[in-house]
Amino acid sequence: MSARSQLVRRELRSPHARGTLVALHADGADASELVALCAALALDCDVVAPQAPRARDPFHGSAAPADPRWRAYTGYSWFRRDDLGRPEPASFGDSLAQLESLARELHARGGAPLFWLGRGEGATLALGAALAFPELLAAVVALAGAPPEIPGWSEQRVVPPQLPMLSLGSDYTDPCGAADAIRAFLQARREGARDGRGRSQEAGQDLLQTHQHG
Amino acid sequence: MPPENETDPARAAGRGVSRRDFLSLAGAAGVTLSAAACATATVSAGPSGDAPAFELETDVAVVGSGAAGATAALYASANGAQVIVLEKGPVFGGTTAKSGGVYWIPNHPLERAKGLKEPREATLRAMCRASYPLLFAQEKPRYGLPQNEYELIETFYDRGADAVVGLEKLGALASMSADSLAGPMPDYFEPPNAAKIVDRRYWARKSDGSFGLGDEMVRQLRAGLEARKVPVLMGHRAVRALVNPRRELVGLELQKLGGATLRLRARRGVVFASGGFTHGAELVRSFQPGPVFGGCAVPTNEGDFVHIAESLGAKLGHMPSAWRAQIVLEQALQFSSTPDDVFMPPGDSMILVNRFGRRVVDEKSNYNERTRIHYVWDPVRHEWANLLLFMIYDERTAALFGGRFPLPAPGTSAPYVISAPSFAALGPALDARLAELAGRTGGVKLDASFAQSLAGTLKSFNADAARGVDPQFLRGANVYDRDWHAKIWSFPNPGTKYALPTRNVTMHPIQATGPAHAIILAAGTLDTNGGPVIDRSARVLDAWGKPIPGLFGAGNCIASPTGPYYYAGGGTLGPAVTFGCIAGEGAAHEPLKELA
Numbered sequence: 145m146s147a148r149s150q151l152v153r154r155e156l157r158s159p160h161a162r163g164t165l166v167a168l169h170a171d172g173a174d175a176s177e178l179v180a181l182c183a184a185l186a187l188d189c190d191v192v193a194p195q196a197p198r199a200r201d202p203f204h205g206s207a208a209p210a211d212p213r214w215r216a217y218t219g220y221s222w223f224r225r226d227d228l229g230r231p232e233p234a235s236f237g238d239s240l241a242q243l244e245s246l247a248r249e250l251h252a253r254g255g256a257p258l259f260w261l262g263r264g265e266g267a268t269l270a271l272g273a274a275l276a277f278p279e280l281l282a283a284v285v286a287l288a289g290a291p292p293e294i295p296g297w298s299e300q301r302v303v304p305p306q307l308p309m310l311s312l313g314s315d316y317t318d319p320c321g322a323a324d325a326i327r328a329f330l331q332a333r334r335e336g337a338r339d340g341r342g343r344s345q346e347a348g349q350d351l352l353q354t355h356q357h358g
Numbered sequence: 359m360p361p362e363n364e365t366d367p368a369r370a371a372g373r374g375v376s377r378r379d380f381l382s383l384a385g386a387a388g389v390t391l392s393a394a395a396c397a398t399a400t401v402s403a404g405p406s407g408d409a410p411a412f413e414l415e416t417d418v419a420v421v422g423s424g425a426a427g428a429t430a431a432l433y434a435s436a437n438g439a440q441v442i443v444l445e446k447g448p449v450f451g452g453t454t455a456k457s458g459g460v461y462w463i464p465n466h467p468l469e470r471a472k473g474l475k476e477p478r479e480a481t482l483r484a485m486c487r488a489s490y491p492l493l494f495a496q497e498k499p500r501y502g503l504p505q506n507e508y509e510l511i512e513t514f515y516d517r518g519a520d521a522v523v524g525l526e527k528l529g530a531l532a533s534m535s536a537d538s539l540a541g542p543m544p545d546y547f548e549p550p551n552a553a554k555i556v557d558r559r560y561w562a563r564k565s566d567g568s569f570g571l572g573d574e575m576v577r578q579l580r581a582g583l584e585a586r587k588v589p590v591l592m593g594h595r596a597v598r599a600l601v602n603p604r605r606e607l608v609g610l611e612l613q614k615l616g617g618a619t620l621r622l623r624a625r626r627g628v629v630f631a632s633g634g635f636t637h638g639a640e641l642v643r644s645f646q647p648g649p650v651f652g653g654c655a656v657p658t659n660e661g662d663f664v665h666i667a668e669s670l671g672a673k674l675g676h677m678p679s680a681w682r683a684q685i686v687l688e689q690a691l692q693f694s695s696t697p698d699d700v701f702m703p704p705g706d707s708m709i710l711v712n713r714f715g716r717r718v719v720d721e722k723s724n725y726n727e728r729t730r731i732h733y734v735w736d737p738v739r740h741e742w743a744n745l746l747l748f749m750i751y752d753e754r755t756a757a758l759f760g761g762r763f764p765l766p767a768p769g770t771s772a773p774y775v776i777s778a779p780s781f782a783a784l785g786p787a788l789d790a791r792l793a794e795l796a797g798r799t800g801g802v803k804l805d806a807s808f809a810q811s812l813a814g815t816l817k818s819f820n821a822d823a824a825r826g827v828d829p830q831f832l833r834g835a836n837v838y839d840r841d842w843h844a845k846i847w848s849f850p851n852p853g854t855k856y857a858l859p860t861r862n863v864t865m866h867p868i869q870a871t872g873p874a875h876a877i878i879l880a881a882g883t884l885d886t887n888g889g890p891v892i893d894r895s896a897r898v899l900d901a902w903g904k905p906i907p908g909l910f911g912a913g914n915c916i917a918s919p920t921g922p923y924y925y926a927g928g929g930t931l932g933p934a935v936t937f938g939c940i941a942g943e944g945a946a947h948e949p950l951k952e953l954a
Contacts, residue, residue, distance in 0.1 A: 148794075150689045152772045175770050195770065197689070197697035202458045202571065203539075203846055204698075204763045213539075213568055224456075226448040227592065233448065234657045234694045237380025242692065244375045276375050296383045296616075 149245035151194035154179060160188050163282065163334065164255040166246070167193040170264025170288070172200060172219040178263060184323040187330060190255060194246060196220035196265070197239065222265045230293045231268065240272050247273070247280040257282030259330050264289050267311075274309060275301040283308040283333040285326050308333045381694055385447040385593060385615050386637060386657040398599045398669045401608060401621075401953060412609060412623040416442040418945040419610060419624040420631060421596045421663070424452025425461070425931050426913025426938035427631030428579035429521065432530050433942030435586045439626060443588060444612065446595040447658040451576030452633055453885055453914070454931065456654060456695075459572030460536050460559050461935055462545075462928030463518040468535050474556055478515065485511050488547040489921035506903075509894040510919035514936050521939035522560065530582025531575065534563035536927065540845035545926035546724045550836045559928045575931075595658075596632070599666050599909075606951045607670065607908035623953075627908040627945030630898075631938060634680070634886035634914040635661025637694075645677035645888065648733035648742055652690030653883035654683075654699055655914070663915040667890040670909060671900045675917030677888035681930050682729035685882030686764045687746060688774040691798050696882055701725045702847035703879070704762035705755030706859055706866035709819055710747045710879065713804050715785075715811030717819065718744050720831040722839035722864045726924035732881035746802050748788060749877040750781075750812070752869040758856045759848050764877050768851070772877075780872035781816060785809040788876055795878075816868055823868075826861025834864035884930065887918035896941035908951055910941035 154175040165187060169177035175195035182191040201217040222239045224232035250258055260281055262270030267289020274284045275291075275298060284307065292298050303309065310329045312322055417439035420431040427443060428451075434441045449455065464485075465476040486501040487494040489511060495502035503511070525531035535557060537543065542557035562570040562578055570577075583590060593615030600609040600621065609623040635641040636653035638661035664674065683699035690696050703710060703721050710721050719731040736743040749764075761767035766775060778787040785808045792803055805811075822828050827835075834840055843864045850858060859866045890898045890911055897905035898916070913934040920933055 147692055148688070148773050150686075150692055150773050152766045152770050154770050174767070197693065199698060199763060202456075202698070204704075204761070216568075217571060224449050227450065230448075232384060233380040234377075234384035234386060237375060237377045237384075238693045238695075240380075241375040241377050245692075294380075294383060297379065 147245050149194070149242050149249060151197060151242050151246060153195060154191075154193040156182070156191040158188055158190050161190040161255075163187075163189045163257040163259060164250050165189040165191045166250070166258055166260045167191060168222075168243075168260070168262035168266025168269050169193065169196065169220075170266055171196070171221045174219050178261065178266075181320050181323060181326075182261070184320060185327045185330070187259075187327065189259065192246070192250065192255075194243070196222040197242070198222075198235075222269055233294050233297070236269075236272065236292065236294065239269055240276055243269060243273055244277050244280070247277060251280060257334070259283045259285070259333070261285045261287070261326070262289060263287040268292050274303045274307055278304050278307045281307060283330060284310070285329065286311045287322060288312060377694060381657055383615075384657055385595065386694070387595075387660060398601045399611065400603060401600050411621065413620040414442060414622040416440045416622070416624060417626045418442075418629065418942070419444060419622055420629045420942070421610070422446075422452055422631035422633060422913065422915070423450045423580075423590060424454040424631060424633065424913060424934070425575065425579070426934035427452070427629070428576070428583060429525065429935045429938030430629040430631055430910070430912055430942035430945070431588050432525065432528055432579065432582050432586065433939045434629070434946040435583075435588050436528055437943050437946035439946035441588045442622065443583065443590040444594040444596060444610075444622075445590060445592050446632070446662070447656060448592055448615070449656070450580055450590060450592065451572070453655045453659065454572050455576040456656065457572035457884075457931070458561070458927070459570065459575040460561050460928035460931060461522065462558050462926045462932035463522050463560055463936075464515050464558050466519045466558065466560060467523060468533070468560065469556065469558060472535075476556070482512060482515055484547050485515065485920065485925060488925060489923045506891070506893060506899075507921065510892070513894040513940070514919055514933050517940060518932055518936040521936045524939065525579075525582070525935070528582055529585065531578045532563040533560045534569060535559070536561045536569070538569055543845070543927065544837045544841055546727070546838060546924055546929070547926075548837055552837055555837070555841075559926060596630075596662060596666060599670055601670070602951060602953050605907075607906065608951045608953055624908070625950050626948040627910055629896075629910040629912065629938075629941045629945050630663045630667070630915050631911070631913040631934070631941070632663045632915045633659035634883070634889070635659065635664060636680070636883045636885050638664075642886075646680065646886070647678045649745065649881065650680070651687060651880040651882055652685055652693065652696045653885060654696045655883065655885035657694045659885055659914070661886075661889075663911070664889055667898060667909070667911075670898075670906050672890040672906060672909075673899050673901045673903070675888060675891040676922060679888050679918060679922035680886040681726055681884040681914070681924055683725040683882055683884055684729050684747070684879045686774050687799075687878040687880040688795070690880060690882055691795070698763045699725065699882060699884065700749075700764055700879055702842055703749050704759040704765055704848045705751050706848065706864055707754045707823075707868040708749060708751035709815065709868070710749055711812060711815055712744045712747055713802060713808065715805070715808040715815055717815055717831060718747070720828070720833045720839065722833050722843050723836070724838060724842075724924065729881050741800075745880070746799065747879045749879055750784065750868075751875050753873060754856050754866065754869055756875060757854045758850050760851060762848060774877055776876045776878070778872060778874050781812065781874040782809060783872070784874045784876055785812065788878075791878070819865075820867035823859070823862070823865035826859070826865060828862075828865060834862040839864050885914040887914050887922070887930070889914075889916045891917045892919070892937065894940075895944050896937045897944065908948060910945050912937035912941045
């Protein structure tokens with residue numbers, strides 16, 4: 145029995161979609177956070193933006209959204225963290241398993257290739273996906289998020305060299321500002337997938353750092 | 359529930375995500391301790407009189423870092439003891455850190471400051487009645503309760519406020535009334551039409567005066583421990599009690615994340631505050647009154663203390679009990695710890711029905727009580743009649759209350775929502791989903807009468823909703839139902855075309871036309887609350903009712919001092935803090951235990 149991913153999500157279907165952009169929001173945001181960025185990319189992709197499983201307000205928005213008393217508790221989070229800021233393994237593993245199920249569902253419905261875009265904790269999970277099930281991903285863009293550090297797991301895995309990855313600096317706070325660079329990277333990957341090129345490093349802006357993994 | 363995806367061929371090939379691997383990295387063993395595995399070990403001085411080897415030594419060891427454990431450690435330290443806190447998982451704060459962080463405390467000075475006078479006898483009487491309705495007798499001594507049961511409730515009443523105020527004096531937890539959110543909210547045992555609501559809920563106060571939830575409570579408690587230089591050892595699981603030849607507890611054998619074993623000497627005492635057994639599958643099967651499909655307790659809550667205390671001869675109590683909540687079945691089956699609970703199903707044009715298409719409960723009654731309806735046994739069909747309940751609602755509730763868990767916010771979709779073009783078509787859609795889940799539910803299907811019966815249920819609910827009364831289940835008749843629905847769990851989205859009902863705010867007729875929606879709910883826990891029995895001094899008792907020397911307990915790992923009843927929001931953390939305080943003080947003043 146294969147498990148259906150249980151993540152709440154926003155979806156934007158494109159009539160001429162050539163692939164799917166999977167957008168993973170940052171901690172404290174929701175499924176809407178990266179939708180504008182995805183639209184700005186204009187990539188002829190379906191957009192699937194899953195929402196992290198855990199509401200930071202356990203009372204579920206029991207007050208007007210703008211109520212300043214809830215500032216510290218808006219949005220949703222993907223996983224808990226330990227004292228050193230590393231992902232807590234059980235909650236991280238739960239979210240990663242949900243994303244793997246989602247990836248398999250998208251492949252099954254003909255949504256491939258899957259381009260993964262994550263911000264903050266969403267970026268950490270996108271990088272975790274690249275470690276855990278790289279065969280389901282066509283490219284990964286990580287905005288302002290560190291690779292997952294989970295002793296006993298992460299150091300035993302490497303991202304296959306043929307998986308294109310783009311990491312933006314951790315001081316980067318306006319995801320929409322990165323649209324041009326991300327578009328160029330993903331378009332090149334889509335063409336590159338056709339002519340067999342691997343990852344490239346042409347994004348030369350100061351803002352961007354392309355990380356080599358593996 | 360075991361992780362579902364372990365049989366996936368991709369896992370067998372070593373690829374993909376193994377949730378079991380992540381669970382073990384998180385300190386959850388998956389394999390629970392058994393009484394045999396953690397039989398006590400007797401330690402004594404060697405033949406030449408050498409002291410046996412211990413890697414760690416302290417006066418008081420506290421097992422668990424949630425509200426009960428942190429409070430115990432703070433009070434033990436404040437009473438002059440050297441203290442070490444042991445946390446099994448990689449994150450400080452246990453389930454408290456995930457929680458709303460509300461603690462229910464009767465007769466707090468902040469209550470008196472509001473001009474409310476706490477009638478001690480009346481409140482104690484209400485607590486005793488709520489906890490033990492079968493034993494309660496107004497005219498009898500102790501209201502008919504056995505000595506220890508009464509003393510625990512009385513102690514909670516008398517010492518709770520001191521425990522919380524004391525934490526503030528220690529600089530370890532600033533409190534404020536939780537009525538700052540939505541005004542005073544009723545206790546769960548409040549009479550149906552209480553004239554005046556006394557709110558006894560408190561939560562953490564941040565330095566800027568705003569409130570904080572469980573994360574903030576835990577942050578402050580931890581800062582308090584750091585200020586007192588109390589070490590906290592993360593990733594250390596207590597696996598065995600060490601006793602001297604007189605059977606006094608003198609230390610613990612510990613297992614570190616990764617496997618190394620070490621021994622800790624506790625010269626005065628050990629306080630267990632290690633959480634319940636929600637994630638100890640064997641204990642749940644053995645002791646709970648029916649299936650528990652998951653819970654929001656941290657995954658390390660596997661019932662370790664039950665086995666360790668059994669090895670010391672402890673008496674167990676309230677093992678069939680838990681702090682219960684409904685959970686979304688399909689989500690619970692896939693998460694090691696449920697991200698959210700259905701504290702109150704949101705919506706007014708919404709009902710819960712069983713597989714016969716019938717309502718079985720006041721949907722707005724409190725989560726702990728409401729969830730118990732899942733455990734109704736049908737002796738003829740040999741099945742749990744309400745094992746699964748179906749939360750059925752219309753477009754009105756979807757739009758007006760979307761975003762209140764488990765309803766997805768407008769513009770999003772949730773895989774666990776089963777939709778159909780009409781209410782008549784909902785049955786086949788539900789049956790198709792149930793067939794997918796059959797391997798995890800014992801094969802529950804809708805009864806053949808479901809469609810016809812649901813039509814009748816909708817008709818009768820709609821007639822009742824139009825009148826604003828629910829003669830069958832009294833939905834909305836209680837102040838609890840109305841206030842918690844309107845102010846918290848069904849806070850309406852602005853800007854929809856729908857108006858709120860006026861006669862009974864919890865009930866509105868369900869639209870005759872589709873689309874129709876359903877979510878499958880099952881029984882879960884916040885955590886279990888049975889375990890070793892303590893006395894009013896938080897000392898763990900043996901089978902004969904005598905304290906086990908050196909052993910104390912507080913929080914969800916012990917038999918709940920308030921019995922199976924959840925007095926109000928904060929009904930778990932209030933007793934946890936109170937008996938954590940008493941346990942910490944008691945352990946600090948225990949006589950030194952010799953090894954020989």
